[in-house]
Amino acid sequence: MTTTVPITLTINGALHQAFVQPWHTLLHVLRDVLHFTGTKRGCNQGICGACSVIVDGEVVRGCLSIAANCQGRTITTIEGLANGNTLSNVQQAFLELGAVQCGYCMPGMIIAATALLKRTPKPTEEEIREGLSGNLCRCSGYVKVVRAVQVASERGTS
Amino acid sequence: MKFYQPTTLKQALKVLANEDDARCLAGGATLVAMMNANLLAPSALVSLSAVKGLAGITRRKNGSVTIGAMTRHQAVADTAALDGGQRLVREAAALIGHPAIRNMGTIGGSISHADPAADYPTALVTANATVTIENSRAKREIDAQNFFTGYLETALEPGDIVVAVSIPAGVAGAGSAYEKFARVQGDFATVSAGVVLALEKGVCRHARIAVGGCAATPIRVAAAEAKLVGSRLQDSAVAAAGVLLAAACDPIDDFRGSSEYRLMILPTILARAVSKARVRAETVS
Amino acid sequence: MNPYIHPVGARLPRLETREKITGRAEYTDDLVRPGMLHAAILQSPHAHARIISYDTTRALAVPGVIGVITGDDAGWGRSGPFVKDETAIAKGKVRYVGEPVAAVAALDVDTARQAAQLIDVVYEELPAVFSPDEALAPNAPIIHEELATYVNVLGLPVRGNVLQDCEISQGNVDSAWGECDVIVEGEFETQAQYHAYMEPCAALAEVDANGKLTVWSSNQSIFRDQSNLSESLGLPMSKIRCLSPKVGGAFGGKIEITVQPIAAMLAIKTGKPVRIALTREQDMETMRVRHPARIRMKTGAKKDGTLVAREVDILMDVGAYADDSPGVVGVSTVFSRGTYRIPHARCRGKGVYTNKLRSGAFRGFGGPQAAWAGEQQIDEIAAKIGMDPLELRLKNAPEPGREWMCGIELERSDLKECLEKVRAASDWKRRRNEKGRPGFRRGIGLACIPHISGVLSSSAIIRILEDGSAVLSTGAVDNGQGSDTVLVQMAAESLGLPVDRITFAQPDTDASPYNWGTSASRVTYMVGRAIVGAAEEAVKKLIKYASQMMECAEVDLELRLGGFIGLKGVPDKVLPFAAISGYAHWAAGGPIIGTHALHYDGPVLDPTKAVIKHFPFRFGVWTFGVHAVEIEIDEATGRITPLAVWAAHDLGRAINPMAVEGQIEGGVVQGIGYALFEEMVWDGGKVANPSFMDYKIPGTMDSPMEIHSILVENPDGSGPFGAKGIGEPPIVGPAPAIANALFHATGVRLTKLPMTPERVLRALNEAPRAH
């Protein structure tokens, strides 16, 4: 017997409803049910960080979060960071510094950076590296990613 | 598969008692990864997220600290409550995975899964912690050392829930440290070591040591601790303790390192933990 | 200078960045078509087995399952770039564990995955071979019994389990050893490295009412997709349209076919759009790795450091299918000579089939394996004759006007400049004398990198729109390295238009001109040349129509910045492109279109000057690089930590220095992973570590923040604006440079990759304390 669970999520400020199976992950529901495809699936095992989203203010793995367990939570995805056409400070810095290559890791990376700056507004280089250590990127070599977070932090966290 | 979201421990225990093959869902960092890989398909998930009273860290007057099973790794890493001989638990929590994993994973989930390469088991055995377990019939307490019974095996019986972990105040003036060696940052340990020391005028008067990643459970050897007690923690004493520990270990070959390599570096990892703990103990005394 | 007006050389952020950082960029697995089904594969549990029968009844009975395909379905053909030995789903036989044997299309992924496991396949197991040595043994089981009957495009000397057997030789090696004062000799081994692009392979296929197939996929070349699909499915290319959404990294792993034919066959069978995305585990089990290699090498030199002779035998594990192996083995063989003038060289490369996952193209294309051996031997010689390894490299660097290899004379050689710049930037002398802190050793090592850019063919179309802006169409797929931006920069510069007046047409085999692929560090160089040619033609037409409108001679007109044609010497006598294009569209001449197509036409290995057997390319414009890596070694654990990297690359001209740095930084970190811990491991025929939990790639904490990119810019005569490619060389340097640094710090030399803490520690423990 399977229970289908109705859930309500606040995603990027708007209410969404879905019926989910107990094994469905938040990542699945975001991407394949609600079509928030900005959040990526790189491993489905919690290791690569491509699925990072912010739930109730904290960065977590979408692929390891059971959707039914997210009932009533507030979720921020990559689609929710910009304000209209105005990019967030983190997004703007990633753009200017050329930190983005194929971009597949970037939704997760930018979400993790955003969460990091919220927790530690003026991080050291070491704290930035540690804060992003769970987000794998195969293209960039990380140098410009870390610099971009430094720049975003100098400009403030919005 | 069914999904339960109990709000009290009693409800949760009742569901567990009634459902064969139900699993507690804590942070999900291990359970969901296994489900995604088709390694596991429980009949029901019993979420502990909404269960009142399972998360939080409390320090009692006697100096012992109780960590609720649903307390996230990050909360333990950030707490000021753990110090002296308890500090290594905080240090271990801070070395688990990455920020998102620490925001999800819980101490109850970590020890229930009981991966010998995980960080809590070794740290908790070193700190002489006690695990509080409840089922629908009774509540009991078990020493961390007796809680871990084998590779991914614990003293938990079907229907049991870990409700908390308590770390005693321990010896006054103690210092502690947790040292981890992993292939890359955030990986499970190839070898790890926890050390609690107390000193008097440079002489070690109390020592507890455990090593992780080198056997099916954390390994503690009384004779190794005895090598340190009474010594000035000179290299030869620490090395002798390392040799005794290595002899008691039975590591496996895996992608994190060969069995032999683990034994090769164990004394070094231990020595590094000892020297950190010693500095801390000295500042305390 | 305004980067939008003088785009070539500008640090322009990638044009598509906004899409990627707001989550709006679409990758294949993000696409949805009406009525779309989801697919899953069933994989072989055996390394080598005959398929006796399939039973799909149970799978088809699962509610939600719409279609199943197996090797028995009609229409499967064999494809492959060199030897056409592979069907998209195993037919008759399986040749590696994990090989797709059947696939299911269903209403949702869960159902498809579950049903795939319900397909019953009866196998008859065959003996298998897991290493080239086993495969070469007498009486070894033959992996492709019909090898001789397969289409063999270049007539390679295939036999038994041998796929490629090539040679590049020159001079007289046997007698040359006598001239040498010092000879070093050794055997080196390299491991399988997984591409680990962050986006697992995916495809979406749809068939229209006329039977025309449209395939969106994560790929490096829509044209390779189209051609491979045509062979795989037995359809004419005119019935196949390939498109590329955003690609989440590729690094060579997506240049040939991936899962496109599986999605396509299911779409044909069900009449519905079908999407498939591999799980990470499946991607690691079914796609490609960098060739594991064993290299025997011998190098001789005179006392003064002059290199005299080198002999090389490379043995590569091809895996179960040929894929790009004949090319990789060939290129590795050429690159095994290094960046040096060596008068006597005998280099042989052999590629052998085994019952393992196929090896394929991977950034560096055989270069990393060759450099691992060759660059260590250069340092060994330096140590033996007591010469600084940097000086030794300088002494043997190629020089313009002197033959370098196989009859090639370089127009210029910037290896010396790269070496000198690395020497200065790294403060080489001081760092060579630095000692480590207690418990640690410190060392710095060098590696030189030979590479080429430009093979095969490319083309471009530039069409001037009615308002004077332009559309650039090249068919080149951007894998994330930034080619869309760099190509637009070159088109903009050529036309004198601001960057935002050029639109980049998304690759589409129905509409784009041909481009072989985003591979071989060739897009900037080859597609760039096509763009410059197309722009010239467009400008010629603009001038022609302007001359009609202004009633003057064409020779009196010139291109002016900002989208104008002007009368020479008369500043205010101009016509905007808009007016000219309007005239062409509405009055006379017709729309202005410039096109250019080319095949690589530069210097090639000369078969009259050297023995060149079975080398499968006409190649390429040479480019050199030099890396220095400073490391720290933990004496007690053996862990190597790279502290800083200096990477000088001779790239002609950096069209976009920021993109170039990105290529260098990314390549270096991939190279560090290769050097220190990445390794695909097999347990018998099964990949034992097909997950990121067990197969580690570098994260932020494992990568040095000090990567100094040194761009050596001396324009290349043939390149567009003087540019050459930079995609691949950066991955080649780190492993040998770190090995040389390890030797410098400890006196210990490792010949086997990766340099895990365990291998380092064992070597340190065994070595006499040299330092």
Ligand SMILES: Cc1cc2nc3c(=O)[nH]c(=O)nc-3n(C[C@H](O)[C@H](O)[C@H](O)COP(=O)(O)OP(=O)(O)OC[C@H]3O[C@@H](n4cnc5c(N)ncnc54)[C@H](O)[C@@H]3O)c2cc1C
């Ligand atoms: C990428 C990654 C990196 C990691 N790195 C590390 C690392 O470096 N070091 C480390 O130690 N760990 C690491 N982990 C594991 C991590 O710490 C997990 O969070 C932890 O092992 C499980 O905790 P959880 O709360 O997520 O439990 P869950 O995954 O929810 O549960 C795990 C198991 O315990 C059971 N369970 C959970 N809570 C209870 C309870 N209160 N009573 C009884 N049974 C219970 C569940 O039913 C399940 O069987 C990593 C995990 C990932 C995904």
Ligand code: FES
């Ligand atoms: S997809 Fe969730 S961490 Fe990789």
Ligand code: FES
């Ligand atoms: S930009 Fe490609 S993986 Fe990070």
